[in-house]
Amino acid sequence: MTDIPAPFDWDEFVAAATENQIDATAASRRAERLAFAGRVGLRIVLAAVTILAVLILTFILEFVVPGNPARAVAGPKASPVVIAEVTRNLHLDRPVWQQLLSYIGNALHGNLGYSYVSDQSVASLVGGRLPATALLMAGGIAVELIVGGALGIWDGLRPRRSWVLASLNIGLLSVPTFTFGFALLLLFGYVWPVLPVTGGFGAEQLILPAITLGLLGAPYYANVVRDQLRETLSAPFVRTALAKGLSRGAILRRHVFRIVVPPVLTMAGMDVALFLSGVVFVENVFAWPGIGELQVQAFDNVDRPVLMGTVVVAAAAVVVVNLLVDLLRLVVDPRVRSESL
């Protein structure tokens, strides 16, 4: 060091401050982990409560809706004796709260009852359809993220907003799902027959419904990504990154995208809920063997346990996916950790 007088000895101060820092760091790490585990636990409990609430509400709703399931099962010409017999067999004569309790008890053991129509267990019926629906939703979200993300990044990095994205957004947002689905079928199934139109579960059959689900949602993602990107690029901490001598690519990778990703994640989580209602339509248009198709069949047949099962499983899926998104945000964005919940 030069002979410039300092108010106190820096080197000594630095040495003293650096000492024991290893222990302190480990302690702070342990405290952080504990707080993190607490938050995760709380969110899991809340998710379980939500699923239970959905289950009770759906059950009560089914009793409010008029119509006797025993008559649906026995057929329109069945005698009152047969109907009474069926009613007893299905335990429909017991008080609602008893039926609810036994339904919850069974549900906790993975038993969602049996179909009135086919006598198959609802759990296996829905479970058999679940992978197809999950795959379709994953495909739809992938299309949204890729198309929306790419458009948003392209527009966000331009010096000026582009009319191309604006008109594309308006165009896509004004097309209804069913029109778009049929248009795609017509175009790629008949006019230019490159993809199968007969339905079923497979990679080729997945393409059109996934595009139908995803492309119409892509404008929302493009807008959010573009706005987030623009806002973040003008933030002072990006100037700090520039002042450190980082290249443009490094600034985007290390500083900008981490700010842009969390809101996109939240949107994708909400889209799972949106898609679970959207798939009912898309699955039927494309004859995709998922939960949506099953639900429509169950509705037609007044097959109460199956209908109930699809709703409960769909609700559980929404809650679980949003729980996962919450946890992911907790990892990606430290500011979420200091929020109260």
Next chain:
Amino acid sequence: MASAAAEGTGRPLQIEGLSVRYGEFPAVTAATVSLGAGRVLGLVGESGSGKSSLALAVSRLLPPAGRVVAGTALLGSVDLLTLEGEALRRARGELVAYIPQDASAALNPVQRVGRQVAEVFRVRHGLGKEQALAQAVSLLAKVGIRNPGVTARRYPHELSGGMRQRAMIAIALALRPALLVADEPTTALDVTVQAEILGLVKDLQADYGTTLMWITHDMGVVAEIADDIAVMYGGRLVEHGAAVDVFKEAVHPYTSALLSSFTSGRLAAPKQPFVAIEGSPPVDTIPPGCPFHPRCPRAFEPCATAVPDTRTVATGHRVSCHLTEPA
């Protein structure tokens, strides 16, 4: 660590005819400033006087809307304003570093502070994660953070304003820059912390021998640290000279007004009236002639029409005012 101090020593800065525009608005007009190696310049002016634009231009951090339309800024033999690409990236942090006014916005909210300091070493020296973090922790200690290891693991929102500003100072000084530009770094802090940060930067500047440009509107801060003073008004440099000379014999009416409002404020005896400058500084349009003439108590005919030439009134003391015109 201290043994390398000599390498990072400051270089002289010579800004010549620098003009910055935001669209058509002239934020800085023909500013000329000179500053010796290792000296401290206090750049003074009200809000909107163009001092921050000057600082950002020299630091090469002007936002896209602002551009340098004329001038040079020689740091030693390098013109900071013509650097491009790889050369500019290498100059950042090594030749010129910048400390912003608002440290809480200048730190990335989703990264730990230690990582943000360490990033300089990772990117610029190619160090590994562990090594860079170790360097960052000792640098945090050097800027007066008492438990640097724990602080390094904190996120910006978990730190106090003073701590965040210390982290920013660590980032700015990491590569021992030849020139440090501090843009009102104490404005957002409370008074006791202001004094601490001021003392810290002054000590580190002396230790490293860095040339320092401190932007402020606070004459008290200038009196505390500056060797030289430059006063800006309406985008123009109105008075520039050694701090002692300017404080003793301010020539420009604006400088005198600034000093009297300072002495009547901070240094006043109890119950003494506070002296303010009449009117307000130009915001949307700069008045023609001398920008200060609408508020100047001593304005006369030429002030409203002609921009005064800059004259040397004493050794190293330059003033831009019609009053200095030879009779």
